[in-house]
Amino acid sequence: MADRPEPARAARTAVLGPNQYGKAETRVLKVTRDGAVHHVRDLNVSVALSGDMDEAHYSGSNAHVLPTDTAKNTVYAFAREHGIDSPEAFAVRLARHFTDSREAIRRARVRVEEYAWERIDVSSPARHSFARRGRETRVAQVTRDGEGFEVLGGLTDLVVMNTTDSEFRGYAKDAYTTLQEDGDRILATEVSARWRYGWTGAAGAEPPAWDASYEQAVRHLLTAFADTYSHSLQQTLYAMGARVVEHRPEIEEIRFSLPNKHHFRVDLESFGLTNDAADGAVYFAADRPYGLIEATVLRPGADARIPDDTTTR
Numbered sequence: 001m002a003d004r005p006e007p008a009r010a011a012r013t014a015v016l017g018p019n020q021y022g023k024a025e026t027r028v029l030k031v032t033r034d035g036a037v038h039h040v041r042d043l044n045v046s047v048a049l050s051g052d053m054d055e056a057h058y059s060g061s062n063a064h065v066l067p068t069d070t071a072k073n074t075v076y077a078f079a080r081e082h083g084i085d086s087p088e089a090f091a092v093r094l095a096r097h098f099t100d101s102r103e104a105i106r107r108a109r110v111r112v113e114e115y116a117w118e119r120i121d122v123s124s125p126a127r128h129s130f131a132r133r134g135r136e137t138r139v140a141q142v143t144r145d146g147e148g149f150e151v152l153g154g155l156t157d158l159v160v161m162n163t164t165d166s167e168f169r170g171y172a173k174d175a176y177t178t179l180q181e182d183g184d185r186i187l188a189t190e191v192s193a194r195w196r197y198g199w200t201g202a203a204g205a206e207p208p209a210w211d212a213s214y215e216q217a218v219r220h221l222l223t224a225f226a227d228t229y230s231h232s233l234q235q236t237l238y239a240m241g242a243r244v245v246e247h248r249p250e251i252e253e254i255r256f257s258l259p260n261k262h263h264f265r266v267d268l269e270s271f272g273l274t275n276d277a278a279d280g281a282v283y284f285a286a287d288r289p290y291g292l293i294e295a296t297v298l299r300p301g302a303d304a305r306i307p308d309d310t311t312t313r
């Protein structure tokens, strides 16, 4: 092997900044058999490690570099050895393993997407046949560093619509404003949300029941979307977040990124047709551009820690 030159630190003209590495998008399907009845969990797992990796970049020393291939293998081995109880529990287990197993790894971030399958219950008996449930993708992100765990739950791609009880009026206007006030419009969005759990892995603190917490958080944000008479998507966003924080004590903050999927009433006057919301209108579903409404809703006293770009499109 050729000698590698060791650049002297003082002579460096460029300095390494923040860095991380790992294996992205390891797809793992775990089947659990309960007699003839099967259960599945289908995940996409991305691991990012950081710590004492300066020499890997400066001199090419791989002494501290646990291969990304090993990260992938660990995902598969852990799924087999420990099963997958929930995306959050699986990510906590992996993050703990990477940071505990090697001193050079000081921080591990594990991101998980879960694709949901539901039983095909027309088959009889419904034991091992599943159809992919298309509604939303569940996401989890666990970061472990010297201070403990940070667990984010959430979802993407949850498309929802209210066909009335939504208006947008009384907004600021200037020389460029052409938008007409609308007292009965469609409100549609594709919810992307991340929520942060209060649990940090402190000794003696029981982790939340992750699956139940996820289901209830989704139920609350959907209930608020459906039940809120909307003056704007901003107000609806707050109502959704407030309902989650009020009903789920294990959740400290929730951040939303909500594209306003505009639906405009088509002008049918030239054809002698009216097109009023009140008697069932026809809308043009616009693709781009879209309004993008983003905000965090917090439990009073909580810190806003979910980064801006976690949910941003």
Ligand SMILES: O=c1[nH]c(=O)c2[nH]c(=O)[nH]c2[nH]1
Residues within 6 Å of the ligand: 168, 179, 231, 232, 233, 234, 260, 291
């Ligand atoms: O709910 C809305 N919020 C806005 O800020 C906005 N702006 C706009 O043009 N339409 C809407 N709708």
